[in-house]
Amino acid sequence: MEHISHFKDSGFKVNDIQLFHGLAPQEISAIQRTLDSCQIVSVQAGEIVIDSNSSGACLYVILEGTLAQASNVAKRQLESASIQYFAGECVGEISVLNEETSVATIAAVSESKLLLIDAACMWKMIDESNGVARNLLRLLSFRIRATNAQLRNRQKVGEFYRQLSMVDGLTGLHNRSWLNTQLPGLIEHAHATQTELSIIMVDLDHFKKFNDLHGHIAGDEALQAAAKVINNGLRPSDFAARYGGEEMLIILPNTSRESALAVAERLCERIRNAIIFPDKEKSLPHITASLGLASLRADQDGLSLIACADAALYRAKERGRDQVAL
Template sequence: MGAEELATRFFEAGEARPALNAGELGTLAASRLFRGVARERLLERLKPNGEVSLRPGAVLLEHGQRNANIYLLVAGRLAIFLDDDARIPVAHVEPGECVGEISIIDDEAASASVVALEPSRLLVTNAAHLWELMADEPAVALNLMHILAERIRRNNVAVLESYRQQAQLRTISTMDPVTGLHNRRWLNDMFIRQIDRCARARLPSCLAMLDIDRFKSVNDSYGHQAGDRVLAQVARVMLKQLRPSDLIARYGGEEFAVLLPETALPAAVAALERLRLAIGQCQTAIAQRATIRVSVSIGIAQWREGWSLDELIQAADRALYDAKQAGRNRVMLAQESA
């Protein structure tokens, strides 16, 4: 920041302060900070310690900078940024508004950066004078409380919106757009959590790998849009047939993974047999007046002490391979679980 961008002058003791013109006085008198203070009283009690002139782009306050003054904007426009690298301001400062007051109240460094958007002029008042002014004019203290409360509320709204956006991004990053199921990224986190929970409670858990039989021929014969419809239909049947506590994810391609927590092998086999039959009975519309049915092959493995998620998936995947080799459209157990 060059000297030509910002000019600050502090008044010497006994030096005559430059008079506010009628427009500037009217701006301050009408501001929220001085609401309820008569113009005559404001002219008498407001004793700035200096003035600042800013060119566009000049930085008045930097995030983390120590500050002992409150700045009253009498002309121009400022922007507030949460840090030096931010490109979008979180707020704007208009004539009659102030900045720097938080640093005075909590005696901490500036919580944001303040930059001029256009040629601006500000009056500078130090902490001691601000406290005197509030003691003499209680309305100023009350107004400042209202201003700070509004800023806190506005910041809370901004933080909440940020949390919502982050949650949406997390959801997008862990969802499969074709099926509406969670994806492999989510699986790698949530499956491990549930397996660990069951292990700590000494409860069984089973994992199944499910593959749509001859799915490539569906894509080759009817196109990828038809293939997507089949994937989505299989996902809907899985959500309907399995328990809310069961975890379902699209593993990749035409393959799905299902974790059945707190479930021993016999119950898991029964649940997945019901699922296999339900998928086989379901028809998927692929074109006008045209429907197809698909079957699925399923491999199941029960978690064993000391196994990682990858080892559990590999065991279920080997069982899935055995189901394919045995003629498809069946449920097979991993040899480790048999």
């Protein structure tokens, strides 16, 4: 920072500063006398004004230019920062009030002129003017609301990406991470409420041969077609996840063995009739699936339940595939 003048010699007026808006004439006169000896400094674009790792009880009033909160002082990041401060605004009020380290790093977006008001001068003005105290409270209230809004937005973004991380990119079904996280809770709830729960393990038949014959792009389309059939065939309360490769797992809460069997047989038929290539000029390779069904027993955990469904799946394969086994 380069000292260029004092406030009394700068040509700036007290009314240029938001913190002193709406004050009585006698309050303005008292503040003018206090500010006359305060320094005005010049900072260059990218220069750090307040460092979050260092203390310094001082209020910085922006007379010209723009400042911004930043984790990086790169010019592009400063210009796109979500929190910026413009001429007439101030920063550093928290460090003045509690003489603690600043909670954020503030840097100059462009070449700026700043009025430096140290803690002693700031407290003097607060003591002498109810208007300054009132405006400072309004500023702090606004900053708190803005910070809370930013935190809520970050939580929403964080939740969005958390949900995104639980979705399989190819099929749009839940992924294995989601399954590992959610299945134990669903089973625990079923045990606690003594309600039924069934799962269906789905495996596309001869999928390696399908890929070798039609190519991996067609293989991806087959997986997507099967996933779409499964999604469209479930209730809103049911869940489907890609278990791995061409295997998918369906969770049916509050569903008996008999009802789950009806669901599995319906899905088996729909997968058999699914169209992979909508282009009528191409041959239409069809896919089939083997499905293994298991229903939750008392004191059974997720791994055991999946093992039962997997064993049923292999029985379906041994019996000729394209069918459901218990």
